[in-house]
Amino acid sequence: xxxxxxxxxxxxxxxxxxxxxxxxxxxxxxxxxxxxxxxxxxxxxxxxxxxxxxxxxxxxxxxxxxxxxxxxxxxxxxxxxxxxxxxxxxxxxxxxxxxxxxxxxxxxxxxxxxxxxxxxxxxxxxxxxxxxxxxxxxxxxxxxxxxxxxxxxxxxxxxxxxxxxxxxxxxxxxxxxxxxxxxxxxxxxxxxxxxxxxxxxxxxx
Amino acid sequence: xxxxxxxxxxxxxxxxxxxxxxxxxxxxxxxxxxxxxxxxxxxxxxxxxxxxxxxxxxxxxxxxxxxxxxxxxxxxxxxxxxxxxxxxxxxxxxxxxxxxxxxxxxxxxxxxxxxxxxxxxxxxxxxxxxxxxxxxxxxxxxxxxxxxxxxxxxxxxxxxxxxxxxxxxxxxxxxxxxxxxxxxxxxxxxxxxxxxxxxxxxxxxxxxxxxxxxxxxxxxxxxxxxxxxxxxxxxxxxxxxxxxxxxxxxxxxxxxxxxxxxxxxxxxxxxxxxxxxxxxxxxxxxxxxxxxxxxxxxxxxxxxxxxxxxxxxxxxxxxxxxxxxxxxxxxxxxxxxxxxxxxxxxxxxxxxxxxxxxxxxxxxxxxxxxxxxxxxxxxxxxxxxxxxxxxxxxxxxxxxxxxxxxxxxxxxxxxxxxxxxxxxxxxxxxxxxxxxxxxxxxxxxxxxxxxxxxxxxxxxxxxxxxxxxxxxxxxxxxxxxxxxxxxxxxxxxxxxxxxxxxxxxxxxxxxxxxxxxxxxxxxxxxxxxxxxxxxxxxxxxxxxxxxxxxxxxxxxxxxxxxxxxxxxxxxxxxxxxxxxxxxxxxxxxxxxxxxxxxxxxxxxxxxxxxxxxxxx
Amino acid sequence: xxxxxxxxxxxxxxxxxxxxxxxxxxxxxxxxxxxxxxxxxxxxxxxxxxxxxxxxxxxxxxxxxxxxxxxxxxxxxxxxxxxxxxxxxxxxxxxxxxxxxxxx
Ligand SMILES: [Cu+2]
Numbered sequence: 001x002x003x004x005x006x007x008x009x010x011x012x013x014x015x016x017x018x019x020x021x022x023x024x025x026x027x028x029x030x031x032x033x034x035x036x037x038x039x040x041x042x043x044x045x046x047x048x049x050x051x052x053x054x055x056x057x058x059x060x061x062x063x064x065x066x067x068x069x070x071x072x073x074x075x076x077x078x079x080x081x082x083x084x085x086x087x088x089x090x091x092x093x094x095x096x097x098x099x100x101x102x103x104x105x106x107x108x109x110x111x112x113x114x115x116x117x118x119x120x121x122x123x124x125x126x127x128x129x130x131x132x133x134x135x136x137x138x139x140x141x142x143x144x145x146x147x148x149x150x151x152x153x154x155x156x157x158x159x160x161x162x163x164x165x166x167x168x169x170x171x172x173x174x175x176x177x178x179x180x181x182x183x184x185x186x187x188x189x190x191x192x193x194x195x196x197x198x199x200x201x202x203x204x205x
Numbered sequence: 206x207x208x209x210x211x212x213x214x215x216x217x218x219x220x221x222x223x224x225x226x227x228x229x230x231x232x233x234x235x236x237x238x239x240x241x242x243x244x245x246x247x248x249x250x251x252x253x254x255x256x257x258x259x260x261x262x263x264x265x266x267x268x269x270x271x272x273x274x275x276x277x278x279x280x281x282x283x284x285x286x287x288x289x290x291x292x293x294x295x296x297x298x299x300x301x302x303x304x305x306x307x308x309x310x311x312x313x314x315x316x317x318x319x320x321x322x323x324x325x326x327x328x329x330x331x332x333x334x335x336x337x338x339x340x341x342x343x344x345x346x347x348x349x350x351x352x353x354x355x356x357x358x359x360x361x362x363x364x365x366x367x368x369x370x371x372x373x374x375x376x377x378x379x380x381x382x383x384x385x386x387x388x389x390x391x392x393x394x395x396x397x398x399x400x401x402x403x404x405x406x407x408x409x410x411x412x413x414x415x416x417x418x419x420x421x422x423x424x425x426x427x428x429x430x431x432x433x434x435x436x437x438x439x440x441x442x443x444x445x446x447x448x449x450x451x452x453x454x455x456x457x458x459x460x461x462x463x464x465x466x467x468x469x470x471x472x473x474x475x476x477x478x479x480x481x482x483x484x485x486x487x488x489x490x491x492x493x494x495x496x497x498x499x500x501x502x503x504x505x506x507x508x509x510x511x512x513x514x515x516x517x518x519x520x521x522x523x524x525x526x527x528x529x530x531x532x533x534x535x536x537x538x539x540x541x542x543x544x545x546x547x548x549x550x551x552x553x554x555x556x557x558x559x560x561x562x563x564x565x566x567x568x569x570x571x572x573x574x575x576x577x578x579x580x581x582x583x584x585x586x587x588x589x590x591x592x593x594x595x596x597x598x599x600x601x602x603x604x605x606x607x608x609x610x611x612x613x614x615x616x617x618x619x620x621x622x623x624x625x626x627x628x629x630x631x632x633x634x635x636x637x638x639x640x641x642x643x644x645x646x647x648x649x650x651x652x653x654x655x656x657x658x659x660x661x662x663x664x665x666x667x668x669x670x671x672x673x674x675x676x677x678x679x680x681x682x683x684x685x686x687x688x689x690x691x692x693x694x695x696x697x698x699x700x701x702x703x704x705x706x707x708x709x710x711x712x713x714x715x716x717x718x719x720x721x722x723x724x725x726x727x728x729x730x731x732x733x734x735x736x737x738x739x740x741x742x743x744x745x746x747x748x749x750x751x752x753x754x755x756x757x758x759x760x761x762x763x764x765x766x767x768x769x770x771x772x773x774x775x776x777x778x779x780x781x782x783x784x785x786x787x788x789x790x791x792x793x794x795x796x797x798x799x800x801x802x803x804x805x806x807x808x809x810x811x812x813x814x815x816x817x818x819x820x821x
Numbered sequence: 822x823x824x825x826x827x828x829x830x831x832x833x834x835x836x837x838x839x840x841x842x843x844x845x846x847x848x849x850x851x852x853x854x855x856x857x858x859x860x861x862x863x864x865x866x867x868x869x870x871x872x873x874x875x876x877x878x879x880x881x882x883x884x885x886x887x888x889x890x891x892x893x894x895x896x897x898x899x900x901x902x903x904x905x906x907x908x909x910x911x912x913x914x915x916x917x918x919x920x921x922x923x924x925x
Contacts, residue, residue, distance in 0.1 A: 014391040014392065015390065015391050015392060015393040015397075016390055016391055016896070016898065017896075018391065018896055018898065020314045020315065020387050020391055022899075023386075023387050023390065023391060023898070023899075024314075024315070024383055024387050026898075026899045026902050026903055027383055027386055027387070027417060027902055028383060029903060029906070030417070030418075030902045030903050030905060030906030030907075031379065031383075031417045031418065031420070031421050031906060032421065032906075033903070033906035033907050033909070033910040034418050034419075034421040034422055034906060034909065034910050034913070035421035035422075035424060035425060036910070037909075037910025037911070037913060037914050038421065038422045038425035038426075038455065038458075038910075038913070039425055040914060041913065041914040041917045041918070042425070042429065042440075042451065044914070044918060044923060045448070045451060045917065045918070045921050045923060046446075046447065049446040049447065049448070050445070050446050051444070051445055051446040052445075062858060062861055063858070066854060066855075066857075066858045069854055070851060070854060073847065073850045073851065073854065073881075074847065074851075076847075076850075076885060076889050077843060077844065077846075077847035077889075079889070080840075080843045080888075080889050081840055081843060084837070084839075084840050084843070087837075126432070126436060126438045127436065127437045127438055127439070129439065129445060129446065130439055130440070130442075130445055130446050130447045132438075133432070133433075133438035133439055133440055133447075134440075136438075137428070137429070137432060137438070177889075177890075178890055181885055181886070181889045181890045182890070184885060184889075185881075185882050185885045185886060188878050188881045188882050188885065189878060189882065191854075191878070192857075192874045192875065192877070192878035193878075196857060196861055196870070196874045197870065197871060197874055197875075200867075200870060390898075418906065418909055422913070448921065451921075454917060454920065458913060505909060505912075505913070509920070517920065521919075521920055
């Protein structure tokens with residue numbers, strides 16, 4: 001909500017020459033680094049601390065997650081192409097790429113729902129052990145961020161039919177894009193830390 | 206619709222300026238500042254009342270006045286109320302009212318977000334305190350250590366009220382902090398470079414950055430705490446392989462920056478007051494600024510000094526001990542700068558000045574007892590004793606509260622157009638200064654003697670009764686001083702002496718406009734040439750180079766029209782929905798969706814509300 | 822001071838990369854991800870997994886942040902703010918892992 005202020009503020013001259021909203025978005029993302037950093041730290045502390053299984057290496061599915069990672073990375077490409085289209089006043093392509101981004105984001109969420117479902121079937125719930133608790137909290141909060149992004153993208157999509165997406169308002173799309181790419185790079189870190197590194201069998205000490 | 210205000214306001218606009226509705230929908234930073242201030246003082250009274258009950262119980266050995274369970278609620282809520290509902294919002298009151306004036310801006314960067322911050326603060330505070338009605342307030346200490354917060358040991362909803370109330374307050378503070386950073390970076394008057402900003406504005410900036418980076422860490426901890434209690438996710442259950450110490454780390458990763466969040470605003474205020482009443486520029490302006498920034502940075506590297514007795518291992522002890530000692534250096538630099546500012550000045554002992562001087566003196570005592578704890582062996586002796594209580598009250602009462610009261614006496618004329626009575630004010634200061642030392646001074650002694658914190662009573666044979674009685678007397682002297690302040694406040698609001706625009710011969714931009722300032726603050730945005738622009742304009746003879754002129758002030762020629770943001774009721778809707786959702790989580794997490802729907806509708810209305818002139 | 826080095830945001834807009842460049846970067850990102858997954862199944866490299874994965878994901882992170890998020894072309898203050906948050910988060914993570922003896 002903090003970013004969806006109307007254009008009023010952006011028309012004022014600012015000391016730094018930078019738009020209030022863009023500065024706000026970057027500051028918010030810097031703050032989010034600490035949020036996800038704390039969740040990832042908790043996961044790393046707890047991933048091999050569970051007293052009962054399943055343990056990470058017994059359950060994490062690398063091929064499936066690699067595919068969903070690819071989907072999310074592709075959505076970032078669609079997002080930059082959407083912004084580029086808006087900036088050259090090409091509302092039809094912009095609309096297409098915005099929708100594509102949201103669609104790929106929703107696909108990613110579908111993968112996540114499938115993954116969670118599989119884990120529960122195989123006996124890993126958020127309550128099962130500390131790995132489950134920290135895993136579901138971290139990836140769940142990431143999924144919640146993706147959901148917010150999809151809603152935001154779809155709002156832009158429908159908004160474009162009523163009001164168009166003129167190049168002067170490209171900042172609206174750019175802000176959404178910044179958020180979306182950030183959620184994407186958080187996933188880059190999660191994929192590496194949780195899935196690739198997290199699923200290695202702990203060395204016997 | 207947009208409101209275009211000429212220099213002296215339109216007639217129809219004046220009509221919308223009074224009444225409850227105008228306060229509910231206000232997006233004016235000055236009004237929001239006043240709302241913050243009044244609410245914070247109210248909670249200061251509530252927190253003080255809790256403190257008096259605590260002192261009454263401890264005045265007598267083996268007293269049975271207050272049951273142990275209630276006593277736990279009282280000390281927990283006293284801390285939470287004073288920290289989050291009194292000191293922080295009182296700082297926010299000054300950020301709101303003063304910072305835009307000091308940087309020559311007409312409002313904050315996001316006026317409606319600013320209103321949202323206030324409403325979230327108010328509703329979060331009410332949510333936290335409503336726990337007294339719904340089965341008991343939080344009783345686990347303000348840091349709420351695991352395992353005490355486990356469902357087995359805290360079966361009531363008290364801990365959930367703590368976690369959810371703190372989450373709402375956290376969102377409020379985060380929104381405010383983001384807003385102030387953008388405001389300070391982006392809305393400075395022409396010529397006001399970063400190194401020309403008043404020190405109070407600088408400290409606001411540092412505090413806001415601390416909040417932006419510390420609050421998300423606390424948020425994660427609170428979410429884990431809630432998930433642990435509500436859904437049985439074993440975040441802090443040792444039997445499941447979790448480490449309850451993780452909570453302590455997460456809490457203090459936030460908690461130590463938090464103590465600087467509490468003290469830096471007061472330091473900023475004192476850095477404004479001392480030069481004004483010494484009639485000298487602040488000694489070593491850039492040193493004071495950089496010391497504040499250094500404190501902010503280093504504040505993230507010392508958190509484990511709150512955990513010296515949990516068994517961190519000797520390397521961690523040494524590292525955190527060293528970093529804690531190091532952080533005393535920039536603090537010491539500031540103290541030397543303040544003293545050097547006084548040196549050779551023509552000092553006026555106004556009430557505000559007395560509070561600032563009291564701040565310096567008491568903060569030195571609190572700082573010295575604090576740096577003692579940097580040594581792990583010493584800390585091990587003092588951990589959980591009244592010595593720590595003495596230390597933290599010298600810093601938070603002698604420091605933050607004294608500084609903030611100084612700010613009230615200093616800026617009250619700007620806010621209301623009237624002066625607070627100096628006679629009542631000096632009585633207030635001396636009663637508070639004496640009362641504070643009588644209350645917290647003896648705590649050093651009983652603390653060194655081993656009296657533990659957070660106990661509801663003690664054995665007569667321990668020999669602590671006399672000192673405790675003295676402390677209780679001191680607490681009532683403080684209460685009397687606060688009563689004197691309230692009398693002064695209400696008398697002066699109604700019939701105080703008119704202040705004029707610049708009662709103190711001030712040095713910064715807020716004194717260049719009328720008191721109280723017009724809605725748009727500056728008829729013409731001033732142009733700034735130094736870090737004491739108003740002083741330099743008034744005293745061109747003191748400058749060697751060409752006298753700079755700031756074209757500010759309400760008496761200046763107005764710009765053709767000034768566009769101020771429209772009032773909006775969406776902030777209170779979003780704030781109410783969010784707090785309601787948080788409160789309903791305690792009843793049933795699914796019910797929370799009711800609040801969430803209200804909040805989302807509020808956001809929807811917010812986004813599509815025309816806020817600016819170009820939308821009609 | 823810092824703001825004097827900042828130029829109006831408009832000055833940077835022209836420097837944005839072309840769609841072809843965006844697609845090229847997407848290809849890199851995909852290739853790196855495929856490479857990561859392939860390495861994951863090579864047991865001989867197990868001892869180096871940690872470092873390989875950290876470096877590869879850092880590269881992906883860099884490309885998205887610098888090009889897709891335009892940090893490379895935008896005003897420096899954005900980079901400063903974001904990197905500050907990133908470094909602080911990394912520092913805290915490392916400190917916690919050290920304190921809990923997960924690393925070393
Ligand atoms: Cu501390």
